[in-house]
Amino acid sequence: MTNLPETPEGAQQTETGSHGATLDRRSFLRSGGALGALALVGAPLRTLSVPAPARPRSGPTSGLAAAPLTAASTGLTADGLTVVAIVYTPDESGYWVVTSDGAVLPIDAPHFGDRPSLSEGEYVSALSPTPSGGGYWLFTTSGRVTGYGDALHYGDLTGVALAGPVVGAAALPSGEGYYMVGSDGGIFSFGAATYMGSVPQVLPGVALAQPVVGLVPTPSSDGYWLVAGDGGIFSFGAAGFYDSVPGVLPGVTLDEPVIGALASGQAYLMVASDGGIFNFGDSVFLGSRPGIPTEPGEIRSPVSAVTVTSDRSGYMMVDEVGETWGFGSAATPQSGNPSGPQARLTHTFIGKWPYTSLPLRWPSAEPxxxxxxxxxxxxxxxxxxxxxxxxxxxxxxxxxxxxxxxxxxxxxxxxxxxxxxxxxxxxxxxxxxxxxxxxxxxxxxxxxxxxxxxxxxxANERVTTQIEVEIDGVLQTIAVGExxxxxxxxxxxxxxxxxxxxxxxxxxxxxxxxxxxxxxxxxxxxxxxxxxxxxxxxxxxxxxxxxxxxxxxxxxxxxxxGPREGIDITQFVSIASDEGTDSGPGGGELIPNPDGPDFYRPPRPxxxxxxxxxxx
Ligand SMILES: [Zn+2]
The missing domain is CATH 3.40.390.10 (Collagenase (Catalytic Domain))
Structure with a gap:
């Protein structure tokens, strides 16, 4: 790794043993169904009667100290913590959900500890279990590693200045070492994990069009793939190249970036932030989130991680607010009390704010x-x-x-x-x-x-999203408070x-x-x-x-x-509750703003x- 000032303890030298990267991008997808990821998903605005905002995910926010971070680097939004990982237990009887603050939420799985101490701006980005299922490692964006249960420490990147945050990590199937990957494609190997090349090594000085978002070791530990946000694949060691998104869709820019990848069979599959699946090689396409019709009032949050069964019979994805979708043998049951590896309806929210797809919450700044x-x-x-x-x-x-x-x-x-x-x-x-x-x-x-x-x-006018709305036949830009x-x-x-x-x-x-x-x-x-x-x-x-x-x-x-007198204008916002009914009285107020677009405060539902x- 050219960006390392020194070789950290436990890390193997990264200038040796290169097998080179495979950058061939010819071939084509094995499953037409995988193209579901390319379907444009309507902005989550079905409860609104306004035109879709240009950027429904990240409208301008004011009054927030935290700067938004890229989804690829941390999964932490300006508004708080999000889910960054979902991982089956080794026996696939349950799974762990990990949030960016390092909390590990077990679903039908054991809990061995969580919440490592984090520095400001440092977040947990990955979990990898030990082969026994008796423990797991948590990896942070700073490259620090904490083991729980029977997870042994093989070293980490404490004190090392990184060219990009650690965005992915995986333990060897033997549990005797692990890899971490930075957003620049730099590889760090520890324990018995063998360094087999990195992006900065094969493409020195080249800035990637899209950051690397994940690392996938081969099942036999003789190579690994790195996947980038545009669906590009870099294969190292004995890892075979089974094509990539740019290879099958040359010149196409994904509307929803790839956010992760997994080994499946001898190859790999990728998931995009809308829940679309790209499968390559002998990995099996079992369905994707865009293929599931939305229900009235449903607001979907960006998918942040995916996990797959070892026999390729099922996979399960999780979004930033912890909702899961299962496919194949992991299909989410519609009712009853499911158990085992199936994704189950673990929680719902009373409602979500359509512009951010985040759940309706209390302000945390005040008790x-x-x-x-x-x-x-x-x-x-x-x-x-x-x-x-x-x-x-x-x-x-x-x-x-x-x-x-x-x-x-x-x-x-x-x-x-x-x-x-x-x-x-x-x-x-x-x-x-x-x-x-x-x-x-x-x-x-x-x-x-x-x-x-x-x-x-x-409505909180200190956290706003700018939208265009037609008022009295005139298209106006106003700010809507969350x-x-x-x-x-x-x-x-x-x-x-x-x-x-x-x-x-x-x-x-x-x-x-x-x-x-x-x-x-x-x-x-x-x-x-x-x-x-x-x-x-x-x-x-x-x-x-x-x-x-x-x-x-x-x-x-x-x-x-605090409350103030309102000015009624046409109602255009309603929030769907989990009872299946829209609530929200008419009214609201339009507040003149000399410094920018007028502010609309919706009514109080x-x-x-x-x-x-x-x-x-
Ligand atoms: Zn109740």
Whole structure:
């Protein structure tokens, strides 16, 4: 590696043993279906009646200190942490999901530790398991390696100045060493891993058109492939060249870049950020995300990683917010309680903001205040609320502050939706958004609803996206504030004659409703607490925990400004809730901005979500 000031301890010399790169790009795709990745995917705007913004992913943001980083280098957006890896356990009975802060969320898999200490600007970019399944390594963008379980340390790049961040890594099948690759195509080998060449070596001084995004060792460890964002392949050692995206589509610029690749059979397959699959050689095409019709209101986030079964019978991809899509033997079941290697519906969000495809969340810059009215509940419930809030706080990283008990009461209508509650009550709570109201309500026995949660959204004009919209027949550029939660209500239902059994399940009710409050929707897996009915599950499941982790943000989201008088203009924004209904009243306000496009603040929708019925 020409960019290394010195050879780090454990790293093998990178100027020797070159077999050269194969740069032939002739041949063609084996499967026409793989071309699904080229289909232009409509911008995720089906809930909007405005023209698609030119850049739906990364509109200009203001008020954010963190600079956006390229997806290839870290997967961390300006708005917080994202999923960077999904990896089957060696026995393929489950999988791990890894977020950029180094959290490892196991789904039907063991957990050996996570969250290595990271420097500012350093993120975890890869996980590789040991062959026993008894541990794994985490690799960071700075080239640091942390082993957990039975994963041994073979050295890393601590203290080494890199030409580009480490974007991929893989352990040898024997577990006796590992490779890392930088975005410039530089290769670092440790332990028994053999250096067989790198991009800077074969193309000295050449700046790649697209950064390298992944490294794929051959199954027999006698070579490796590097894949770039344009789908280009560099093969080293005995790794065969089975063509590349530029080879089969010369002159075509991918609308959605390739974000990763995997060994499959004797060759490889690639996945693009829209979930399109390119398969080469004897790898098998089993389907792609663009081939799955979107559901009404569905907003898809960019795919960030893919994992494949060893027999090529299935693969599974994950997006930046942890949603998974399985194909072949990993096909995502539509219902029931799937197990094994299948991708399962681990979590959903109440809604996503279409322009960023990020889940609706609370601002992390300020704590969430809450008040309690347990006058209709059992005495034990007060402590249950505080305990549940503490658990939500620890799983999301969001901070909560208890403002004390309140005499305010939020009742409910005949359909179990909460009564209207003013989000701004200066006479009761001062000049700020009203705190979250948590309290007991007399159970509506007729419906059997045991709890209701209703977070309230408000547009945040400090985090905006510029869009073009037609107002009164004139196309105008305005800025739209990302809606964030500002307050909400959580209630648990109770009758004094309820007995010990109902009291025992009350903590699960409160936890479930608090899950809604911070942005989780329902799932159809009975293993999760966010299943819509009580099933005896008392605590958050693995999928719930993944969703909660992603709803906490490592980057500070500024809070929404306080309330002000609005100017009604035509409504054009609505947010789909997980209940399948659009909510969001008309109105909103257009705020003149002398420094740029006028700012549109959408109306404040509320998102009623309920915990089904108690089995009777
Ligand atoms: Zn619910």
């Amino acid at each position: 969430i205040h809450y008040v309690l009215n347990n006058s209709f509940g059992p005495p034990e419930a007060s402590q249950m609320v505080h305990d549940a809030v503490a658990e939500i706080s620890s799983r999301t990283g969001l901070q909560f502050i208890f403002d004390g008990t309140t005499t305010e009461y939020v009742g409910h209508s005949s359909d179990d939706t909460p009564d209207h509650r003013e989000s701004y009550q200066p006479s009761r709570y001062g000049d700020r958004w009203a705190p979250v109201w948590i309290g007991a309500r007399p159970d509506n026995v007729a419906t059997g609803t045991v709890g209701v949660a209703q977070p309230v959204l408000h 809606p964030i939660f500002i307050t909400g209500t959580v209630s648990y239902h109770w009758q004094p004659y309820y007995g010990a059994a109902a009291l025992a399940e009350l903590p699960a009710v409160i936890l479930h409703e608090l899950g809604h409050l911070v942005g989780l929707g329902h799932v159809n897996s009975v293993a999760e607490l966010m299943y819509p009915s009580l099933t005896g599950v008392a605590d958050f499941g693995q999928g719930d925990r993944l969703g909660l982790h992603l709803l906490g943000s490592t980057a500070a989201i500024p809070p929404a400004p 509320t998102l009623p979500v309920c915990l089904g019925t108690r089995p009777r």
